[in-house]
Amino acid sequence: MSDTILTLTIDGQPVSGLATETILQIARENKIDIPTLCYLEGLSAVGSCRLCMVEIEGSPKLHPACVTLIQEGMVVTTQTERLQGYRRNIVQLLFAERNHVCSVCVSNGHCELQELAHKLGVDHIAFPGCYPELEVDASHRRFVLDHNRCVLCTRCVRVCAEIEGAHTWDVKNRGMRSRIVADLDTPWGDSATCTGCGKCVHVCPTGALSEKGKSVAEMLKKRPSLPYLVANRTEERQ
Amino acid sequence: MSQITIEPVSRIEGHAAIRLFLDDTGQVRDARFQVTQVRGFEQFVVGRPFSEMPSLTARICGICPVSHELASAKACDQLLAVAIPPTATKLRCLLNLAQLVQSHALSFFYLSGPDLLLGMDHPPETRNFFGLAAADPQFARDGIRIRQFGQQAIERLAGRRIHPSWVVPGGVNSPLTAANREAILADLPSIKTLVSAHLDRFKQTLDGHAEAIGVFANFPSMFLGLVNEEGTLEHYQGRLRFIDAGGAPVGTDLDPSDYQQVIGEAVEPWTYLKFPYYRPLGYPEGMYRVGPLARLNLAARCGTELADRELALFRELATGPVLSMFHAHYARLIETLYAVERIEELLADPQILDQRIRAEAGVNSLEGIGVTEAPRGTLMHHYRVNEDGLIQWINLIIATGHNNLAMQRGILQAARHFLTGTTLREGLLNRIEAVIRTFDPCLSCSTHAVGSMPMIVELIGPDGAILDHLRR
Numbered sequence A: 001m002s003d004t005i006l007t008l009t010i011d012g013q014p015v016s017g018l019a020t021e022t023i024l025q026i027a028r029e030n031k032i033d034i035p036t037l038c039y040l041e042g043l044s045a046v047g048s049c050r051l052c053m054v055e056i057e058g059s060p061k062l063h064p065a066c067v068t069l070i071q072e073g074m075v076v077t078t079q080t081e082r083l084q085g086y087r088r089n090i091v092q093l094l095f096a097e098r099n100h101v102c103s104v105c106v107s108n109g110h111c112e113l114q115e116l117a118h119k120l121g122v123d124h125i126a127f128p129g130c131y132p133e134l135e136v137d138a139s140h141r142r143f144v145l146d147h148n149r150c151v152l153c154t155r156c157v158r159v160c161a162e163i164e165g166a167h168t169w170d171v172k173n174r175g176m177r178s179r180i181v182a183d184l185d186t187p188w189g190d191s192a193t194c195t196g197c198g199k200c201v202h203v204c205p206t207g208a209l210s211e212k213g214k215s216v217a218e219m220l221k222k223r224p225s226l227p228y229l230v231a232n233r234t235e236e237r238q
Numbered sequence B: 001m002s003q004i005t006i007e008p009v010s011r012i013e014g015h016a017a018i019r020l021f022l023d024d025t026g027q028v029r030d031a032r033f034q035v036t037q038v039r040g041f042e043q044f045v046v047g048r049p050f051s052e053m054p055s056l057t058a059r060i061c062g063i064c065p066v067s068h069e070l071a072s073a074k075a076c077d078q079l080l081a082v083a084i085p086p087t088a089t090k091l092r093c094l095l096n097l098a099q100l101v102q103s104h105a106l107s108f109f110y111l112s113g114p115d116l117l118l119g120m121d122h123p124p125e126t127r128n129f130f131g132l133a134a135a136d137p138q139f140a141r142d143g144i145r146i147r148q149f150g151q152q153a154i155e156r157l158a159g160r161r162i163h164p165s166w167v168v169p170g171g172v173n174s175p176l177t178a179a180n181r182e183a184i185l186a187d188l189p190s191i192k193t194l195v196s197a198h199l200d201r202f203k204q205t206l207d208g209h210a211e212a213i214g215v216f217a218n219f220p221s222m223f224l225g226l227v228n229e230e231g232t233l234e235h236y237q238g239r240l241r242f243i244d245a246g247g248a249p250v251g252t253d254l255d256p257s258d259y260q261q262v263i264g265e266a267v268e269p270w271t272y273l274k275f276p277y278y279r280p281l282g283y284p285e286g287m288y289r290v291g292p293l294a295r296l297n298l299a300a301r302c303g304t305e306l307a308d309r310e311l312a313l314f315r316e317l318a319t320g321p322v323l324s325m326f327h328a329h330y331a332r333l334i335e336t337l338y339a340v341e342r343i344e345e346l347l348a349d350p351q352i353l354d355q356r357i358r359a360e361a362g363v364n365s366l367e368g369i370g371v372t373e374a375p376r377g378t379l380m381h382h383y384r385v386n387e388d389g390l391i392q393w394i395n396l397i398i399a400t401g402h403n404n405l406a407m408q409r410g411i412l413q414a415a416r417h418f419l420t421g422t423t424l425r426e427g428l429l430n431r432i433e434a435v436i437r438t439f440d441p442c443l444s445c446s447t448h449a450v451g452s453m454p455m456i457v458e459l460i461g462p463d464g465a466i467l468d469h470l471r472r
């Protein structure tokens, strides 16, 4: 079953893939761009940011491309005006929820949220800003967590649990009150589990996690090649 | 298709409000100059990592972001407790000088040019840079060219003209390339000639400005500025020196980190801008001035050939320090010439291309003070951080603050001279505006290069009644 090849169309283009693959994977293999924020190759997909929603013919709902497996004969559309409108709204809501001041942010010019806004043509935030009063946790010797810039994508949580195996990060509270926390809500610098590997910093799409001492626009992230890390570890265990 | 809406329009708040108080005999007893200043900066940076401060504070001012960045980075250097690489110091000096050129050109050619060339009674509709460009296109072109030189030099060093984020705690974040050095050097000779020519032209017009020279904040006061070990003109490092109205040093030169020993800050309920004063003399007697005029009065020499020749002539204006703020225009031109010469010297130094430009360190000290000479005068950044490097408290003293007492006094002097009767006339407004401009204050209103300064003037009788007011 897993090596059965299925055929489908995405944006009118005939494509094919394995039954274990998602719409997002097949789209990317075929250079069809679907925006994502919480998805990162090599980590489990959680489908939480909702930016990758696509339309599937015959279904009244929208489907997250990162967690929807392909099916034979599927007709997928990724770029309708409706979808783009939703994506723009999502990005605007992310900006409105916390304090994003790009011009003085360590990630200015190298930020996935900023790039998304740019790509989607978001030049306005139609929603009133929440301007929450949020802290900066600079207690770690080498890294800084700035909740003002966090979009709650949980890439840091997953990379730490799934790849590093430390599971330092988690999420407390719910909804808009959600916050990334280290261990059981301790200052990062006091964390007993953090190994200081820095993977969370480098998978973070925004300026929420950065290296200490970086000035504005200086935080360039080196995305670790996660599938490669995973493959090497699997081999070692065998 | 896309629309950009910027609200609220803060420039509208850049109105300068001036209140003139009359006594029983109809004489001007007091003058108050009040501005809506950038507020809240001291509050909203609390909790931010110190490494953001150079860029955060650069947002205070659109004209002199570089000055704030430099003072801020120097304060941050102290938090790191490191000595930054010598090339980093030189590159920062270069940046500061380029900033001086562009800012002085803006002040002289764009903002004061219309008053100086067209005259203070020229109709306000055309007494602006466009009117000036129509009347004397070459003057306007030269001004644009000189300012452009400074801005391009900033861009060649820092990558962006406005709000560059090149200056960082510990140094700068990229070295100067040989190509950029050549590009700046190539422009230098023509700029030097231009500045010299305008300096000559300005000197020839001085006689025509005798009245303004006489009453534009022309009074004895102390002066404050940085001086280096050689006693030559300095804008980036050195010690703080006060001189009195006779030119004699007041006290010994101070480490800038000890500024609080001698500078107090008074608060008045009617304005947001604080009033720094020289502590030993108290408030308001401890009035002093900073800026180009102060720097030339303080320095033994400029330290460059052409500027020193000009300084010698400048000194002939008075036996001691030059006291009239009108001559700040003159001082600005001399400083511009100095900056161009000094940029050439710095670029000729082979070490300027060195790749070692940044000292890396964490927080090693919980308090840092950075002082530089901005185009408008001494600029002080003072920070306290916690062990994690998050800002706990800051204090900024900007040049316009240092000059606040002297500006009030200058307006009073001009008002006494030019006010007749109990009605306000446009001519008085123009002259008060011109006095304010000699201080080149970094208020949002001074950025109104086109048109006149938005201003409200009220004339208040001895009983507190408003006798007249003018607004524009």
Ligand code: SF4
Pocket (backbone or CB within 6 Å): A099, A100, A101, A102, A103, A105, A106, A107, A108, A109, A111, A112, A113, A114, A149, A206, A207, A208
């Ligand atoms: S995290 Fe990205 S979007 Fe947010 S302020 Fe920083 S650069 Fe801007």
